[in-house]
Amino acid sequence: MSLLPKLTALAVASVLLTACGGTTKDDAKTEAPAAGGGASANPNAPLKSGLKIAFLPKQINNPYFTIANKGGADAVKAFKGESKEVGPSDASASSQVSYINTLTQQKQDVIVISANDSNAVVPALKNARNAGIKVVTYDSDAAVAGRDVFINQASAEDIGRTEVQLLAKQIGNKGKIAVLSATPNATNQNTWIEFMKDELKKPEYKDMELVKVAYGNDDDQKSFTETQGLLKSYPDLKGIISPTTVGIAAAARYLSGSPHKGKVALTGLGTPNQMRKFVKDGTVKEFELWNPADLGYLAAYAGGALASGQITGKEGETFEAGKLGKKTVGKDGVVILGPPTVFNTGNIDQFDF
Incomplete structure (x- = not known):
């Protein structure tokens, strides 16, 4: 898959994109502990090799997530880790929970998930985090209590x-x-x-x-x-x-x-x-x-940085994300990829994804 260099790495909150509820985002923020759980980051720590990183999209065989997770797999390969993709065939609210539980039992180092429902997945994700697994959300966030960082396509x-x-x-x-x-x-x-x-x-x-x-x-x-x-x-x-x-x-x-x-x-x-x-x-x-491959790529590097102790998910922390350069963790553990590109007859043939 060839990607035009000028396509910016990125978002829109979503975002799409395909997408995926009881409490509101504000409710989730008030009930959530500070990202990072009080741990100290060491930005100079080396990126560990051999990390096991699992991608859990809203649904498998969705063209958008196929592209995003291929980008993630390329990143994991670059820092000598192991990646896998699992997920449901439908995008229902609770369809991802059993996969989270299985990945926890398998002792993955990182779970990268696009949440079908911001709250339904949280109990299972909390169990994963309690077991020492780092959780990165991408494309569609979970309540803050369930993850370490969120890779947002754009604002x-x-x-x-x-x-x-x-x-x-x-x-x-x-x-x-x-x-x-x-x-x-x-x-x-x-x-x-x-x-x-x-x-x-x-x-x-x-x-x-x-x-x-x-x-x-x-x-x-x-x-x-x-x-x-x-x-x-x-x-x-x-x-x-x-x-x-x-x-x-x-x-x-x-x-x-x-x-x-x-x-x-x-x-x-x-x-x-x-x-x-x-x-x-x-x-x-x-x-x-945005470029979905870059979204998955950034999510993988964020997971690697978390699992290596370079970041904890606290605001102001920075990490290197391969070809995408240095990224900064924002408020509530959000990392933004970048602005989307508008496609029309004048430029669409310049892109291949």
Whole structure:
């Protein structure tokens, strides 16, 4: 897989992307201990070799996570560790728990997980941490109590607001719009959607109305059906935002073969390879995404730094992340990859992932 050098390493809170609830993020923060558990970091400690790092995506055989975890595996190989990928075939709230328990029994050094539900996985992740396993979340966060650091694609606010801005430009800041999300409990998706709603409160969007948030559950056929349902329920719909790679591809496939092609704008988060034909046939004008391979790569290096004692997850700590350079741990143990890239007919052929 060749990646254009100018593609920035990164995010949007999510983020997509595919996505994946009882307490809110703020609730989770207040109940969580400080990241790092009081341990002291030694930034000069060598990166250990032979580390066992397991990747647990929201679901296996999802193109987005296949790319992300390949990037992670490349990083683990670079620092002479061992990697594996396990996970459910569906993105339900509790589907990852049994995998976490098995990885804990296998005594992995690091679990890298994209949480389907920010709270459902926490008890199992706490058990893993109590057993000495470091936990890195990527793409979609868990409650702070369940992990050491979160690798965020980009800032959640940037993603949520830019999604609205991209769509508004295409529909002249006027008309009814809908969101086609992943699952109702997806942490990153829900955070992005809150920022979308806040962005829509600005005066320049007074003629835009969010009429529906639909959920395709990161399933291709359900996302396709939900898109069809949106157009039936709102025949005057002007645009759809789908901040999930599965959702945007399914929505584009429906629109491309319908009378709504060219009349209903679609944007969101997708990979260039899956969206190229829809951009070229005029179904989609612009969409955005970060480099998922870099997301997995950074998550692996963060896990290696944690397991080697270079960082504990406390704000202000730094670590080297191979080709991505030095990264800094922010508030609540968040490490941001970087800003997403906007893809359109002018640049999409420059990317291959």
